[in-house]
Amino acid sequence: MSRWEPDARGRLERAALELYSERGFEQTTAAQIAERAGLSERTFFRHYADKREVLFGGAHLLEGAFVETLAAVPSAVAPIDAMGLTLEAVSAFFADRHDFARQRQAVIAANVELQERELIKLASLSAALAKTLRGRGVSDAAASLAAEAGIAVFKVGFERWVRDGSRSLASFLREALLELRVVVGPSR
Template identity: 85%
Template sequence: MSRWEPDARGRLERAALELYSERGFEQTTAAQIAERAGLSERTFFRHYADKREVLFGGAQLLEGAFVETLAAVPAAVGPMDAMASTLEALSDFFADRHEFARRRQAVIAANVELQERELIKLATLTAALSTTLRGRGVGEAAASLVAEVGVAVFKVGFERWLRAEGGALSSFLREALLELRVVVGPPPR
């Protein structure tokens, strides 16, 4: 194996997903992932703490993108509209990752430990969004509600997008948000 190979993280992600799909998460080792990627086990651990993190390595990047995008929405925009704008803008984050996301979600759905990790990731994202909304001057309760709703809309839209044969994530997010607005109805007078 060479000392340096380009796109080691991407190669490890792809190799892990292939192996998890073929053998299952529990039956796959970090050494096998590294070997499939043409890298050393040491390189694997330089990039990931354990074999779970290969599936969740982009969580901090996604959270950062969510927070930065939400913080950049003009202050005059209300909290829910700011969240909707953020969801719309972030759909591009997944533009070329439909098949990868679909396969990743199938691996997660087949393992309770990974499902728990996914829930932790979503809870961390919700907390970060709530903090960002409070930084925009939104009250504590409203910030928590909007963050929870935003993540729920993202989750529902994302799951629908994964089941679909095509289409932009943004359209599924808009559809989920529209359904939410219909269910909630007009504000009380």
């Protein structure tokens, strides 16, 4: 193996998904992932703390995109509308990643430990969004509710998009937000 390999993270990510899909998460080792990627096990651990993190390594980038986008929405926009605009903008993060997302979700769905890690990621994202909303002057309760509602919309829209990639993620997110508005109903 050469000392420097281009796109090591991407290669490890692809190799891990292939192996998790073929053998299952539990039966796959970091050494096997590195070997499939044509890299050393040491290189694997330079990029990831453990084999779970291959599936969650981009979580901080996603959270950053959500927070930065939400922070840039004018403060006059209602919290739930700000979340809607944020979801629409962040959907671009997933452009051309449908196959990866579908495969990743299948691996996560097959493993309770990974499902738990996914929920932790979403809870962390919700907390960051609520903090951002509070920074925009939204009350604690309203910020928490809007952030949780936004994450629920994201989760529902994302799951639908993973199952049916015939449309953009943004269209599924808009649809889920409209359904939330129907559930909540008009103010009384």
